[in-house]
Amino acid sequence: MTKKINKRDIGKLLTQWNQEFAIFVPSKEGDTTKMTSWDGKDVSFLDWYRNTVIPPKASFFPPLEEMFHFQKNKGSYDLELPASDGQKKLIFGIRPCDAKALAILDMIFKDAYEDPYYLSKRENTVLVGLGCTNPYDSCFCTSLGSNPSDSANVDIMLTDIGDQFLMEAITDKGKSLIANTSGLDDATEADEARAKEAQETSYRKVTKRVDTKDIEERLLSCFEDQDYWEKVTAKCISCGICTFLCPTCYCFDINDELVKRQGVRFRSWDSCALPIYTKMPMENPREEKWQRVRQKVCHKYEFYPMNFDVIACTGCGRCIRQCPVNWDITQILASLPVKV
Amino acid sequence: MEQRLRTEAKTLLEQDKVDYIIGFEPGILKFTTTPLITKDKDDIDRLVINSFIANNLANFLTELKGRVGIVAKGCDSRSIVSLIQDNKVAREDVVILGVPCPGIIDLSKVEKLVGKDRDELDDIAREGDKVVITTDGKRNEFSITEALFDNCLGCELPTPQEYDILLGEPTSPVAEIAASQTQIARLKEMTPQERWEFWKNEFSRCIRCYACRNVCPACFCQRCFVEETEPQWALPVPKWQDNLLFQVVRNIHVAGRCTDCGECERACPVNIPLRSLTKEMYDIVSDLFQFKAGMDKDAPPLMTHYEQEEAEDLVR
Numbered sequence: 001m002t003k004k005i006n007k008r009d010i011g012k013l014l015t016q017w018n019q020e021f022a023i024f025v026p027s028k029e030g031d032t033t034k035m036t037s038w039d040g041k042d043v044s045f046l047d048w049y050r051n052t053v054i055p056p057k058a059s060f061f062p063p064l065e066e067m068f069h070f071q072k073n074k075g076s077y078d079l080e081l082p083a084s085d086g087q088k089k090l091i092f093g094i095r096p097c098d099a100k101a102l103a104i105l106d107m108i109f110k111d112a113y114e115d116p117y118y119l120s121k122r123e124n125t126v127l128v129g130l131g132c133t134n135p136y137d138s139c140f141c142t143s144l145g146s147n148p149s150d151s152a153n154v155d156i157m158l159t160d161i162g163d164q165f166l167m168e169a170i171t172d173k174g175k176s177l178i179a180n181t182s183g184l185d186d187a188t189e190a191d192e193a194r195a196k197e198a199q200e201t202s203y204r205k206v207t208k209r210v211d212t213k214d215i216e217e218r219l220l221s222c223f224e225d226q227d228y229w230e231k232v233t234a235k236c237i238s239c240g241i242c243t244f245l246c247p248t249c250y251c252f253d254i255n256d257e258l259v260k261r262q263g264v265r266f267r268s269w270d271s272c273a274l275p276i277y278t279k280m281p282m283e284n285p286r287e288e289k290w291q292r293v294r295q296k297v298c299h300k301y302e303f304y305p306m307n308f309d310v311i312a313c314t315g316c317g318r319c320i321r322q323c324p325v326n327w328d329i330t331q332i333l334a335s336l337p338v339k340v
Numbered sequence: 341m342e343q344r345l346r347t348e349a350k351t352l353l354e355q356d357k358v359d360y361i362i363g364f365e366p367g368i369l370k371f372t373t374t375p376l377i378t379k380d381k382d383d384i385d386r387l388v389i390n391s392f393i394a395n396n397l398a399n400f401l402t403e404l405k406g407r408v409g410i411v412a413k414g415c416d417s418r419s420i421v422s423l424i425q426d427n428k429v430a431r432e433d434v435v436i437l438g439v440p441c442p443g444i445i446d447l448s449k450v451e452k453l454v455g456k457d458r459d460e461l462d463d464i465a466r467e468g469d470k471v472v473i474t475t476d477g478k479r480n481e482f483s484i485t486e487a488l489f490d491n492c493l494g495c496e497l498p499t500p501q502e503y504d505i506l507l508g509e510p511t512s513p514v515a516e517i518a519a520s521q522t523q524i525a526r527l528k529e530m531t532p533q534e535r536w537e538f539w540k541n542e543f544s545r546c547i548r549c550y551a552c553r554n555v556c557p558a559c560f561c562q563r564c565f566v567e568e569t570e571p572q573w574a575l576p577v578p579k580w581q582d583n584l585l586f587q588v589v590r591n592i593h594v595a596g597r598c599t600d601c602g603e604c605e606r607a608c609p610v611n612i613p614l615r616s617l618t619k620e621m622y623d624i625v626s627d628l629f630q631f632k633a634g635m636d637k638d639a640p641p642l643m644t645h646y647e648q649e650e651a652e653d654l655v656r
């Protein structure tokens with residue numbers, strides 16, 4: 001079931017979907033871009049949007065989230081869960097790398113422990129993907145089994161074919177939504193041919209690469225090479241940017257706020273790059289900076305694949321674009337002193 | 341300048357005058373540079389000096405053990421001097437390779453001038469007091485004052501005063517003081533209520549990545565107050581009130597140490613105009629105490645130095 005829609009009708013389409021869903025679209029707050037609740041009219045993101053600084057994981061795993069609030073009594077506590085908004089959500093325009101990142105996060109949040117905070121939001125959300133026509137010079141998704149037009153992890157996929165978007169239903173959720181949407185035209189064979197051509201052009205625009213062949217073994221073989229890791233991490237300043245903004249990083253910290261017997265338990269993003277990581281329950285086992293940066297690289301390219309059979313990096317390039325010292329993970333992966 | 345730097349840096353390593361060289365090399369992304377920290381003289385030919393050497397390299401001095409040859413723009417040299425004043429770095433352990441600095445280009449301003457992202461530009465070139473941005477083969481000329489970082493526009497010391505080797509002829513300040521204060525002036529025009537709303541809004545975006553603190557050469561504490569749990573001065577979660585508190589206290593801690601290098605604002609991934617706070621504090625310190633950080637390595641540091649009489653007056 002392939003449809004198409006005029007770009008100038010996107011506002012109407014979103015209005016229609018807005019009846020059923022809370023809609024989230026790329027938006028700008030100053031220079032900071034993220035997915036925020038649609039204001040009911042502005043679709044100017046279609047002109048400027050390449051990808052957001054804040055990854056869409058924030059819609060499911062926000063930087064700060066109330067887990068519950070409580071009242072402290074004499075010998076007991078009364079706990080109350082936050083009211084669930086129960087709202088059905090639709091994220092419009094998620095990029096293939098970020099949709100893949102959600103699929104990667106699903107694995108950890110559904111693993112030994114099922115995380116109700118993440119999963120309830122995830123199950124209630126429809127993802128409408130938008131293929132990239134203008135990848136950044138820091139994008140390298142094509143090295144990680146995805147590409148700028150990849151529809152594998154969304155419910156509905158849009159491809160830019162000039163004045164229109166080709167619209168494909170990918171999942172059952174997507175199919176039923178499209179079936180219930182009015183104002184769409186059927187795509188012709190010529191439209192599909194145009195989409196294919198556009199997808200091939202986009203694919204060629206991604207020029208950054210990493211070689212992932214035997215990457216687990218290669219990382220393992222140089223794990224103990226302190227000189228190498230020290231040298232390539234010397235300029236890192238141990239901030240939280242690359243991990244917080246990584247669409248697949250999921251570490252969190254838990255803190256209580258207690259004011260006059262009324263308390264809130266929060267969880268918030270945490271990062272293995274920060275020296276204070278895990279200081280509360282124990283010591284940080286990675287005291288040195290080179291160990292922390294190594295952890296970040298190995299977690300994504302060695303440990304996650306060992307556990308879940310997928311590399312926990314989608315090549316979105318945020319860690320490269322946003323790093324204050326321009327540290328580049330692809331350079332590290334290309335320069336590993338492999339011992340065979 | 342670049343050639344001279346490479347020669348001097350190589351000599352320093354070869355003659356075993358330093359253990360490390362800290363400078364800049366080209367970044368992987370267009371129009372960027374990245375810190376180069378090395379012991380290896382084969383790396384030295386990668387050193388560059390250009391309009392994009394934004395980082396304040398003084399930040400790495402407190403972390404490295406040994407003697408260091410360091411590339412320093414005017415503001416960086418002040419941060420080094422300030423660290424010497426605070427006894428964090430010994431003067432004899434650093435060889436300052438001074439760069440007379442005509443100002444650093446702010447890529448986010450460039451992007452706004454032409455309405456395109458950095459990676460969509462063909463070229464950005466400084467030509468005297470102009471910047472030429474080439475997009476789609478077309479040259480666009482702007483005054484350089486439209487493209488430099490705000491703090492560069494108000495720079496008081498573009499040529500290092502404290503150095504071992506000066507790599508070029510001294511430059512004079514750009515001195516666009518008003519332009520360097522646009523954001524601050526806007527804030528000053530607001531009512532207190534409006535200003536409160538402004539900061540509330542800005543700090544609601546903070547994600548507590550601590551990049552602002554970690555890029556700051558003046559933030560050298562082993563353990564930052566914000567990580568203390570007994571007492572807990574601020575919650576370590578990104579609530580806007582605590583984010584604001586963190587920044588206000590940080591600002592007080594760096595008063596008299598902040599050299600207006602602009603790194604905190606540049607590093608912030610969510611574009612909070614942090615320099616509006618630090619620069620205002622810089623000016624307050626200058627007015628109240630006639631003190632400017634990092635100008636004189638022999639001057640006692642502002643915040644940790646007391647005269648006998650002061651103590652008697654203060655501690656009763």
Ligand code: SF4
Binds near residue numbers: 240243319325
């Ligand atoms: S690599 Fe860059 S973004 Fe990541 S912790 Fe280091 S300095 Fe921060």
Ligand code: SF4
Binds near residue numbers: 247248318
């Ligand atoms: S490691 Fe970097 S490129 Fe890979 S998914 Fe995370 S932020 Fe994106």
Ligand code: SF4
Binds near residue numbers: 561563564565590
């Ligand atoms: S904010 Fe204050 S306590 Fe924290 S590192 Fe900076 S100077 Fe130290």
Ligand code: SF4
Binds near residue numbers: 548553607609
């Ligand atoms: S750099 Fe920005 S986002 Fe990060 S802690 Fe500082 S103010 Fe907050």
